[in-house]
Amino acid sequence: MRNSFCQAMLARAAQTPQLFFLTGDLGFMALEPLRDALGERFVNVGVSEQSMIALAAGIRRNGGESWAYSIAPFCYARPFEQIRNDVCLNGLPVRLVGNGGGYAYGPMGGTHHAIEDYGVLLTLSGLRVYVPAFGADVAPMVAAMGAREEPGYLRLGRSEVSDESALPAYQRWRCLLEGAAGLVVVAGPLAGKLWNAWQARDRADRPALWVLGDWSADDQELPAALCQAIAAAPALAVVEEHVAQGGLAAWLLYRLALAGVACPPLHHACARGYPSGRYGSQAFHRRECGLEADTILEALRAAAGLPASALAGPAAQSVAV
Amino acid sequence: MDPALATPAHHSPLTDGHSVDLNLSADTELQLIARRARRRLLRMHFERKVGHIGGNLSCLDALLALHHRILRPEDSFVLSKGHSAGALYITLWSLGLLADADLETFHAEGTLLAGHPVPGWHPRIPVATGSLGHGFPVATGMAFARARCGQEGRVFCLTSDGEWQEGSMWESLIFAAHQRLPNLTVMVDLNGLQGFGSTREVASMEDLGQRLAAFGIPVLHVDGHDHLAVTAALRRPGSAILVLHTTKGAGVSFMENRMEWHYLPLNAEQYAQALDELSEDAVAAALAAGGGR
Numbered sequence: 001m002r003n004s005f006c007q008a009m010l011a012r013a014a015q016t017p018q019l020f021f022l023t024g025d026l027g028f029m030a031l032e033p034l035r036d037a038l039g040e041r042f043v044n045v046g047v048s049e050q051s052m053i054a055l056a057a058g059i060r061r062n063g064g065e066s067w068a069y070s071i072a073p074f075c076y077a078r079p080f081e082q083i084r085n086d087v088c089l090n091g092l093p094v095r096l097v098g099n100g101g102g103y104a105y106g107p108m109g110g111t112h113h114a115i116e117d118y119g120v121l122l123t124l125s126g127l128r129v130y131v132p133a134f135g136a137d138v139a140p141m142v143a144a145m146g147a148r149e150e151p152g153y154l155r156l157g158r159s160e161v162s163d164e165s166a167l168p169a170y171q172r173w174r175c176l177l178e179g180a181a182g183l184v185v186v187a188g189p190l191a192g193k194l195w196n197a198w199q200a201r202d203r204a205d206r207p208a209l210w211v212l213g214d215w216s217a218d219d220q221e222l223p224a225a226l227c228q229a230i231a232a233a234p235a236l237a238v239v240e241e242h243v244a245q246g247g248l249a250a251w252l253l254y255r256l257a258l259a260g261v262a263c264p265p266l267h268h269a270c271a272r273g274y275p276s277g278r279y280g281s282q283a284f285h286r287r288e289c290g291l292e293a294d295t296i297l298e299a300l301r302a303a304a305g306l307p308a309s310a311l312a313g314p315a316a317q318s319v320a321v
Numbered sequence: 322m323d324p325a326l327a328t329p330a331h332h333s334p335l336t337d338g339h340s341v342d343l344n345l346s347a348d349t350e351l352q353l354i355a356r357r358a359r360r361r362l363l364r365m366h367f368e369r370k371v372g373h374i375g376g377n378l379s380c381l382d383a384l385l386a387l388h389h390r391i392l393r394p395e396d397s398f399v400l401s402k403g404h405s406a407g408a409l410y411i412t413l414w415s416l417g418l419l420a421d422a423d424l425e426t427f428h429a430e431g432t433l434l435a436g437h438p439v440p441g442w443h444p445r446i447p448v449a450t451g452s453l454g455h456g457f458p459v460a461t462g463m464a465f466a467r468a469r470c471g472q473e474g475r476v477f478c479l480t481s482d483g484e485w486q487e488g489s490m491w492e493s494l495i496f497a498a499h500q501r502l503p504n505l506t507v508m509v510d511l512n513g514l515q516g517f518g519s520t521r522e523v524a525s526m527e528d529l530g531q532r533l534a535a536f537g538i539p540v541l542h543v544d545g546h547d548h549l550a551v552t553a554a555l556r557r558p559g560s561a562i563l564v565l566h567t568t569k570g571a572g573v574s575f576m577e578n579r580m581e582w583h584y585l586p587l588n589a590e591q592y593a594q595a596l597d598e599l600s601e602d603a604v605a606a607a608l609a610a611g612g613g614r
Contacts, residue, residue, distance in 0.1 A: 051492030058462020089449045090440045
């Protein structure tokens with residue numbers, strides 16, 4: 001997605017002469033075209049994330065359009081007070097971009113993971129998070145972030161779908177698959193993993209798959225079609241590479257309750273930190289947290305009172321959810 | 322353009338209806354303004370039973386010099402030491418940009434004059450400040466954007482001395498020096514006292530001026546209570562750091578260099594004594610003797 005992001009920023013920069021792009025010394029092998037295009041408006045502020053966010057606020061306060069980039073944990077955790085005070089309290093539409101959401105930096109270790117990023121940021125007034133599921137989502141998200149006069153956080157990952165051309169174009173809410181074995185709401189690149197695993201299954205033997213792309217604490221309305229589908233589903237699963245607290249499940253269930261939608265039995269597949277105390281690839285951490293397609297499917301079937309799927313892999317039996 | 326800066330001070334409570342001698346030198350006029358500003362600042366804090374007086378008094382003279390003598394419509398000012406909001410409000414009042422009725426809401430329910438500046442209501446308060454280590458980095462961003470966009474106008478920023486214990490300050494100083502910003506002037510209110518001790522005792526950065534100068538931005542040492550000296554230093558073109566040698570609680574004898582006046586409100590007896598020290602007679606006597614503030 002970094003390359004998609006770079007291309008999207010090049011397009012935006014071409015029509016936005018006041019655009020400033022700040023990076024905290026990251027972007028090697030990805031952002032060079034943007035650096036070359038922006039010239040002195042591409043600013044490597046050095047290893048100084050707090051200053052970077054405050055600088056971005058100051059630039060915006062002076063009329064510039066500012067984007068601040070780092071890897072995800074350095075983008076929101078270290079400079080949280082700057083985001084809270086300098087950006088959000090001042091109502092400045094600064095755009096934050098964090099690369100490598102969730103466990104994407106796998107074996108780099110826990111300091112480099114971002115498994116509580118959007119939950120933390122959504123506590124701030126007026127901020128909207130954008131979590132692309134696919135590479136093709138990035139360009140419309142960048143355009144939307146630039147068009148909205150509100151602070152935004154873009155959580156980049158790695159597109160994991162086998163064939164993006166088969167997917168519907170970006171919308172905030174998309175139904176990727178119809179299905180009768182429950183309903184799954186997912187955020188981020190895990191959507192691609194689930195789509196890869198389930199798209200060839202019979203409709204009766206797979207869940208419906210919905211993906212959410214951007215949301216804020218101020219959003220209250222849910223699509224009517226989604227509400228109807230959830231109400232009719234035998235079970236609901238929410239899937240996210242993020243901890244439960246502040247995550248998508250809590251956000252969604254609160255809105256379902258406000259809308260008076262009775263929620264079916266729930267399974268929440270989410271980041272659970274480091275259950276074994278050991279570290280590994282993104283796939284390792286997902287597996288430890290039950291963030292795999294087979295595991296999720298079996299948990300969903302169990303929640304719905306359905307028999308185990310004959311197509312479930314061994315992981316479904318080996319990981320407690 | 323900053324609309325407040327473009328608006329003349331049409332009703333300054335310090336120059337309208339008061340006996341300011343227009344033939345006085347600029348320095349003397351500012352001294353008179355400063356005396357009355359001190360009285361009004363103390364009244365505001367006394368009436369609202371609010372502290373933070375010491376640090377307000379240490380930076381008030383510099384704020385008056387900056388706002389009365391230097392700031393143009395195209396300039397901006399960021400109060401990084403947000404706990405001196407009172408001094409900023411009084412400075413704006415001295416220019417007629419806030420009214421007495423506004424000051425009476427200081428720290429009150431529903432106020433815009435909070436203990437630390439809140440955003441979105443006064444053109445001379447461009448951003449919220451209060452958490453130390455924020456205002457200077459934001460001001461640096463403002464100056465950077467202006468420089469890169471070829472915009473006119475300078476950016477001024479006032480920091481405390483203890484604030485330089487925040488890492489974000491040094492991050493931004495590295496950036497400002499590296500970018501060779503031509504339009505950023507930082508004032509450091511070097512009063513030597515912080516929240517729970519002296520800066521020397523808590524986490525000494527002496528000589529702070531030398532440390533700052535090591536980054537390659539010109540550093541000027543100025544008596545922060547000498548209006549002419551502060552004004553002259555602020556007029557210097559290009560970026561600079563002005564180390565303002567100041568006294569916490571300046572102008573009120575029992576507050577000077579006393580850490581407790583970082584926090585304490587005034588009681589009635591103390592308020593009366595302070596007013597007595599800042600009376601018109603005391604002003605005249607001090608001026609006649611060639612005294613300062």
